[in-house]
Amino acid sequence: MQLALFSIFSLLMLAFALGVILLRNPVSCAMSLVMSFVALAAVFVTLDAYFIAVVQVLVYAGAVMVLFLFIIMLLDLREEKRRRVRLSAWVGGGLVVGGFLSALTQVITALPALDVVKPVVSHPMANDVALVGFALFRNFNLPFQIIGVLLLVSTVGVVLLSKKELK
Amino acid sequence: MIPPVALEICVVCLGIFLLMAESFSFKSNKVTLAHGAIFGLVCVFILSFFIETNPVAMQDSGFYVVDGLSLFFKRFALLATILTLILAIDYLPIVQRLVPAERPEAGSGEFFILPVFTCAGLMWMASAADFIMIFCALELVTISLYIQVAYTRRSLASLEAGTKFLVLGALSTGFFIYGITWIFGMTGETNLAVIQKNLSIVPEANHTAILFGLAMVLVAIGFKIAAAPFQFWVPDVYQGAPTPITAFLAVASKAAGFLILIRVLQPFFVLESFQAKLILVLLLLAALTLIYGNLAAIPQTNFKRLLGYSSIAHAGYLLVGLAAIGDAFAGRAVVFYLSGYFLMTFLAFLVMVPVTKATGGDDLSHFNGLARRSPGLALAMLIAAASLAGVPFTVGFFGKFFVFEAAMNQELYLLVLIGVITVASGFYYYFKVIRAMYWQPAPEGCGAVAVSPLSKLAIGLCTLLILVLGFYPQLLIRFLP
Numbered sequence: 001m002q003l004a005l006f007s008i009f010s011l012l013m014l015a016f017a018l019g020v021i022l023l024r025n026p027v028s029c030a031m032s033l034v035m036s037f038v039a040l041a042a043v044f045v046t047l048d049a050y051f052i053a054v055v056q057v058l059v060y061a062g063a064v065m066v067l068f069l070f071i072i073m074l075l076d077l078r079e080e081k082r083r084r085v086r087l088s089a090w091v092g093g094g095l096v097v098g099g100f101l102s103a104l105t106q107v108i109t110a111l112p113a114l115d116v117v118k119p120v121v122s123h124p125m126a127n128d129v130a131l132v133g134f135a136l137f138r139n140f141n142l143p144f145q146i147i148g149v150l151l152l153v154s155t156v157g158v159v160l161l162s163k164k165e166l167k
Numbered sequence: 168m169i170p171p172v173a174l175e176i177c178v179v180c181l182g183i184f185l186l187m188a189e190s191f192s193f194k195s196n197k198v199t200l201a202h203g204a205i206f207g208l209v210c211v212f213i214l215s216f217f218i219e220t221n222p223v224a225m226q227d228s229g230f231y232v233v234d235g236l237s238l239f240f241k242r243f244a245l246l247a248t249i250l251t252l253i254l255a256i257d258y259l260p261i262v263q264r265l266v267p268a269e270r271p272e273a274g275s276g277e278f279f280i281l282p283v284f285t286c287a288g289l290m291w292m293a294s295a296a297d298f299i300m301i302f303c304a305l306e307l308v309t310i311s312l313y314i315q316v317a318y319t320r321r322s323l324a325s326l327e328a329g330t331k332f333l334v335l336g337a338l339s340t341g342f343f344i345y346g347i348t349w350i351f352g353m354t355g356e357t358n359l360a361v362i363q364k365n366l367s368i369v370p371e372a373n374h375t376a377i378l379f380g381l382a383m384v385l386v387a388i389g390f391k392i393a394a395a396p397f398q399f400w401v402p403d404v405y406q407g408a409p410t411p412i413t414a415f416l417a418v419a420s421k422a423a424g425f426l427i428l429i430r431v432l433q434p435f436f437v438l439e440s441f442q443a444k445l446i447l448v449l450l451l452l453a454a455l456t457l458i459y460g461n462l463a464a465i466p467q468t469n470f471k472r473l474l475g476y477s478s479i480a481h482a483g484y485l486l487v488g489l490a491a492i493g494d495a496f497a498g499r500a501v502v503f504y505l506s507g508y509f510l511m512t513f514l515a516f517l518v519m520v521p522v523t524k525a526t527g528g529d530d531l532s533h534f535n536g537l538a539r540r541s542p543g544l545a546l547a548m549l550i551a552a553a554s555l556a557g558v559p560f561t562v563g564f565f566g567k568f569f570v571f572e573a574a575m576n577q578e579l580y581l582l583v584l585i586g587v588i589t590v591a592s593g594f595y596y597y598f599k600v601i602r603a604m605y606w607q608p609a610p611e612g613c614g615a616v617a618v619s620p621l622s623k624l625a626i627g628l629c630t631l632l633i634l635v636l637g638f639y640p641q642l643l644i645r646f647l648p
Contacts, residue, residue: 110375146303153284157314166274
């Protein structure tokens with residue numbers, strides 16, 4: 001049952017991800033990305049990671065992508081024009097993707113068993129949010145602080161690079 | 168005695184203080200900010216000699232190591248940032264012209280502040296002992312560099328460089344995360360020391376998967392250190408970025424990449440089956456990088472682009488040192504090479520910025536007749552070029568010598584042969600600068616090139632160190648971890 005759900009949602013996610021690349025209308029691309037994020041959230045649920053699933057929907061599918069959609073609509077982008085892709089680009093891209101896929105299949109077939117049993121959650125109703133908070137602020141405090149500095153730098157950068165006339 | 172984390176905290180606080188000072192003191196001259204930043208960083212550099220070497224509190228966190236290597240690279244990052252800021256002060260008029268602003272000095276303050284935050288990221292990277300920590304610090308460094316590369320956004324080249332850097336940087340981040348995921352899945356850990364411990368219990372069948380993850384991580388680091396075949400972003404980004412940032416990228420970002428490479432490979436070298444494969448990969452990367460970097464540099468006519476290709480070539484020599492890591496001296500040879508590379512690259516950029524300002528461009532032809540206009544600058548550039556090429560009695564010679572010696576001890580004869588041949592081609596393209604300076608006539612009506620006192624000091628120090636270390640390399644070797 002769980003495996004079936006996992007496969008369905010991962011296939012959905014991949015299909016919508018393909019849509020992001022292949023569709024020509026920017027709005028449909030953004031909507032596909034939203035759907036891909038939602039399917040990813042469902043995959044997280046099948047893995048018992050409820051908190052991440054909720055955050056995925058709230059932050060990525062909800063806030064970030066809706067903002068994206070607003071911007072796309074405000075900019076009034078038209079459909080992408082068909083581009084001619086050079087033969088060398090096809091060959092190069094094909095080689096990279098083919099090499100990557102063959103390496104990946106080799107790795108996966110070399111693995112002894114794919115039917116690893118998922119570890120049972122110790123306490124099914126564990127307080128996810130509190131646990132994530134504890135982990136972030138206790139065990140991972142230092143990387144967390146670095147991310148804080150990173151956000152400060154990117155905020156400064158956004159203002160610098162996007163403001164029409166700096167004052 | 169102060170705890171080691173205080174160094175990074177000081178640098179971040181300095182950055183935040185400068186940001187505040189920038190936004191609340193409208194009238195002030197922006198160069199004051201740069202002087203403040205340089206002063207603060209020098210203070211942190213001095214502080215770094217007074218920290219506890221064996222702190223108890225940091226042992227069990229697992230994210231942060233304090234050892235000789237990390238301390239050495241922290242000082243390296245601090246000095247690189249200081250020199251970048253000195254370059255940036257000289258480069259200020261060009262930045263002010265190329266940033267859209269209401270008043271000319273608006274929007275130029277952050278040009279001096281962002282490198283401070285990058286420096287903090289580099290210092291954290293030097294101490295990172297966990298994949299999560301490495302990743303966070305690396306992102307801090309790269310994201311702040313994206314901004315700095317695209318900073319002069321009225322210049323199309325700078326914008327193009329920023330976009331290219333952003334897209335390829337994001338790609339390499341993707342590879343990095345994907346690789347870490349595989350390694351985490353197979354060993355159950357992100358901490359490098361614990362990974363080393365767990366590797367011996369991981370069943371044989373899972374080794375391919377670990378190697379696959381490690382290969383992805385290597386691809387990502389390959390982007391950072393600009394090793395072929397992941398080097399294609401380098402020439403455009405180096406040419407388009409503001410010159411001080413190009414120097415910062417070429418030295419600090421590359422050195423940090425090599426440090427991460429050393430740290431990440433260390434635990435995996437323990438298993439013999441891994442060691443042979445990894446060394447083979449490093450050999451291939453080194454040979455490709457050497458050949459590509461040196462041959463592609465030959466036809467270049469733009470000096471920044473030439474230095475970009477030369478930085479690819481230097482990554483190749485450094486990789487030769489890493490491939491010979493079995494030799495007892497190889498690690499120190501790599502660090503020595505990086506220090507020498509630091510001096511000569513910054514010297515070349517320190518000469519280039521005033522020349523660009525005076526002549527309005529950074530093609531090789533803009534250096535025409537520099538020897539007659541300002542003999543001092545030309546002499547400094549001569550020494551930088553000689554050292555980059557590896558002429559004896561400069562630090563560049565000993566860097567290459569030590570690396571090749573380690574490779575010879577490991578019986579990597581073919582690689583050394585490729586190295587020696589590419590050094591010869593290096594002589595040719597560095598000579599082009601010297602020829603422009605000494606044999607070409609200067610354009611009409613140009614006087615001496617003006618150099619600020621701080622730059623003069625930096626140029627003098629770099630030149631002196633290159634020559635002194637060219638005679639007495641032991642002076643530096645004693646300090647190496």
